[in-house]
Amino acid sequence: MSQVYDRVALIGLGLIASSMFWAIKRAGLAGEVTGFARSAETRETAREIGLCDRVCDSAAEAVEGADLVVLCVPVGAMGAVAAEIAPVLKPGATVSDVGSVKKDVIDAVAPHLPDGVHFVPAHPLAGTEHSGPRSGFAELFENRFTLIVPVEGTDREAVERLEQFWQGMGAKTEEMDAEHHDLVLAVTSHAPHLIAYTMVGVADDLRRVTDSEVIRYSAAGFRDFTRIAASDPTMWRDVFLHNKEATLEILGRFTEELFALQRAIRTGDGDHLFDYFTRTRAIRRGIIEAGQDTDAPDFGRVKRG
Amino acid sequence: MSQVYDRVALIGLGLIASSMFWAIKRAGLAGEVTGFARSAETRETAREIGLCDRVCDSAAEAVEGADLVVLCVPVGAMGAVAAEIAPVLKPGATVSDVGSVKKDVIDAVAPHLPDGVHFVPAHPLAGTEHSGPRSGFAELFENRFTLIVPVEGTDREAVERLEQFWQGMGAKTEEMDAEHHDLVLAVTSHAPHLIAYTMVGVADDLRRVTDSEVIRYSAAGFRDFTRIAASDPTMWRDVFLHNKEATLEILGRFTEELFALQRAIRTGDGDHLFDYFTRTRAIRRGIIEAGQDTDAPDFGRVKRG
Numbered sequence: 001m002s003q004v005y006d007r008v009a010l011i012g013l014g015l016i017a018s019s020m021f022w023a024i025k026r027a028g029l030a031g032e033v034t035g036f037a038r039s040a041e042t043r044e045t046a047r048e049i050g051l052c053d054r055v056c057d058s059a060a061e062a063v064e065g066a067d068l069v070v071l072c073v074p075v076g077a078m079g080a081v082a083a084e085i086a087p088v089l090k091p092g093a094t095v096s097d098v099g100s101v102k103k104d105v106i107d108a109v110a111p112h113l114p115d116g117v118h119f120v121p122a123h124p125l126a127g128t129e130h131s132g133p134r135s136g137f138a139e140l141f142e143n144r145f146t147l148i149v150p151v152e153g154t155d156r157e158a159v160e161r162l163e164q165f166w167q168g169m170g171a172k173t174e175e176m177d178a179e180h181h182d183l184v185l186a187v188t189s190h191a192p193h194l195i196a197y198t199m200v201g202v203a204d205d206l207r208r209v210t211d212s213e214v215i216r217y218s219a220a221g222f223r224d225f226t227r228i229a230a231s232d233p234t235m236w237r238d239v240f241l242h243n244k245e246a247t248l249e250i251l252g253r254f255t256e257e258l259f260a261l262q263r264a265i266r267t268g269d270g271d272h273l274f275d276y277f278t279r280t281r282a283i284r285r286g287i288i289e290a291g292q293d294t295d296a297p298d299f300g301r302v303k304r305g
Numbered sequence: 306m307s308q309v310y311d312r313v314a315l316i317g318l319g320l321i322a323s324s325m326f327w328a329i330k331r332a333g334l335a336g337e338v339t340g341f342a343r344s345a346e347t348r349e350t351a352r353e354i355g356l357c358d359r360v361c362d363s364a365a366e367a368v369e370g371a372d373l374v375v376l377c378v379p380v381g382a383m384g385a386v387a388a389e390i391a392p393v394l395k396p397g398a399t400v401s402d403v404g405s406v407k408k409d410v411i412d413a414v415a416p417h418l419p420d421g422v423h424f425v426p427a428h429p430l431a432g433t434e435h436s437g438p439r440s441g442f443a444e445l446f447e448n449r450f451t452l453i454v455p456v457e458g459t460d461r462e463a464v465e466r467l468e469q470f471w472q473g474m475g476a477k478t479e480e481m482d483a484e485h486h487d488l489v490l491a492v493t494s495h496a497p498h499l500i501a502y503t504m505v506g507v508a509d510d511l512r513r514v515t516d517s518e519v520i521r522y523s524a525a526g527f528r529d530f531t532r533i534a535a536s537d538p539t540m541w542r543d544v545f546l547h548n549k550e551a552t553l554e555i556l557g558r559f560t561e562e563l564f565a566l567q568r569a570i571r572t573g574d575g576d577h578l579f580d581y582f583t584r585t586r587a588i589r590r591g592i593i594e595a596g597q598d599t600d601a602p603d604f605g606r607v608k609r610g
Contacts, residue, residue: 076575125522125524125525126524129589145524147522180513183514184518184519185522185525187507187519187527188508188518188525188526188527189525189526190526191504191507192504192526192529192530194563194566195500195563196526196529197581197585198563198566199496199497199559200589201562201585202558202559202562203492204584205558205562206492206558208485208488209488209492211591212591213489213493214492214493215588215591215592215595216450216595217450217489217490217493219430219449219450220430220432220490220493220494221495221497221498221501223592224497224501224529224530224533225497225529227529227589229582229585229586229588230585230589230590233578233579233583236578237578237579238575240578241573241575244570244571247570248567250511251563251567253507253510254503254507255560257503258499258503258556259560261503262553265499265545265552266549266553268546270542270546273538273546274538274542276502277502277536277542279506279509280502280505280506280509281534281535283508283509283519283520283531284434284531284534284535286516287523287528287531290520290521290523293524
């Protein structure tokens with residue numbers, strides 16, 4: 001893979017940015033990668049582990065001369081960062097982001113950007129339960145989708161270059177409009193996360209079942225919830241506050257259906273339950289066929305290190 | 306490992322029974338293992354793949370002369386099977402089961418069993434999204450808990466022998482009373498399963514997001530829900546109908562907490578969300594420390610065959 005940008009600046013150095021750095025280096029996608037994080041401790045760690053070719057002490061310094069600037073900060077911080085870097089952006093540069101919400105991010109970032117700078121929002125659908133500069137690894141985006149959400153009138157060349165860049169990191173890219181993105185993500189990610197957080201919270205509150213019992217017996221289904229309920233709290237707070245409408249809509253439908261199933265349990269309507277469970281099974285099969293998971297009999301988990 | 310029972314009978318030949326057979330054989334825990342399944346097709350498959358030393362055409366035939374009889378049928382079918390085999394049970398034999406619910410199963414099975422037969426209910430906390438006689442494998446119970454739920458006045462020797470048998474199949478055993486078992490499982494397994502089924506159902510119902518989109522972008526969190534929503538519909542229908550009280554109690558608490566989080570989203574209460582998400586993260590850490598999962602960065606999933 002050859003170089004796609006001369007200089008790339010990563011603003012925010014958490015799981016996504018650190019994985020991007022290692023993936024960029026592996027594929028030789030950029031001449032130089034600069035980085036900035038608000039926290040001095042994170043910058044210190046980044047220097048220590050060789051994360052970024054150059055770690056800068058201000059966002060402006062990192063951004064200077066960059067052909068691509070990627071905002072990798074929590075969704076709620078995007079607007080302020082955009083305002084800060086706007087005056088030093090190189091004419092013709094592309095600004096992108098990796099936020100899990102698109103409509104609000106576009107509204108917050110776009111107004112700050114000067115003419116002649118291309119804004120191409122993006123969202124890599126990849127993550128782990130870990131966060132921070134040490135959590136990244138080059139393979140994070142492999143065989144995962146990165147959704148590209150161009151705003152109206154964006155330069156096609158800038159869009160395609162960014163797609164090429166993500167493909168170089170191993171991702172499959174798809175274009176989607178912001179509103180649809182936010183609804184799709186409310187279904188596939190935001191509502192499931194809130195639900196998982198809630199179930200884990202209920203288990204913790206229940207006085208008659210100890211935390212230690214919940215933990216010991218978690219393999220019975222609960223484990224899959226704790227996995228997604230361990231993600232970064234700041235990131236998720238911002239996601240819910242900034243994709244409020246779509247998330248609340250999906251949660252409304254969810255509680256409606258959950259009440260119907262609870263009623264079926266209460267009244268002993270076994271047919272309703274059976275039919276429902278049979279229908280949901282098919283979706284799982286589709287996910288395996290689409291290559292987004294494995295059907296290995298131990299759920300694909302093996303012990304490591 | 307030496308032989309624990311001369312003859313073991315497995316009634317019902319799905320995921321659990323077939324895994325038990327391979328685990329018994331691997332460790333040499335029984336002299337002969339007989340098996341019976343209600344469906345002629347399942348018996349045919351069992352004979353074809355060598356599942357059980359002898360596949361019988363009636364439950365009575367399989368049970369005759371057995372020192373241990375394990376009921377591996379859906380929870381709702383346990384009572385009828387117990388009534389059917391009761392007249393032919395060998396004096397001094399142990400009857401056990403693998404049901405996910407214990408109070409209702411004890412109420413359904415115990416009245417049928419003659420004096421001189423030991424009833425020791427059990428529940429292996431292990432499973433996959435697959436079902437049927439071909440889905441079993443010897444390693445299913447390894448490092449997983451099997452909960453032993455002795456009824457009052459049970460012979461200690463019979464209990465300890467059954468524990469030794471499960472340990473021989475690789476499981477860790479714990480004793481628990483039936484009522485507490487049903488509550489613990491409602492939290493760690495039954496409520497999470499119903500919630501996962503519901504979320505997958507909502508995604509399927511939503512007309513503005515296609516199934517294909519849900520499937521393609523499932524890696525963003527939804528995948529973990531589909532995994533548990535793919536389990537056997539008959540088994541789960543019976544679980545909910547027979548652990549009604551505890552499941553409805555936990556679901557009640559769940560919706561209460563979910564409503565509080567929805568309100569925090571609606572009113573923009575970021576602190577409430579952040580604090581909640583920080584608390585749930587700790588439970589996840591506990592599960593990894595307890596050895597019930599791995600924290601490998603790709604969620605411990607690797608591609609297989």
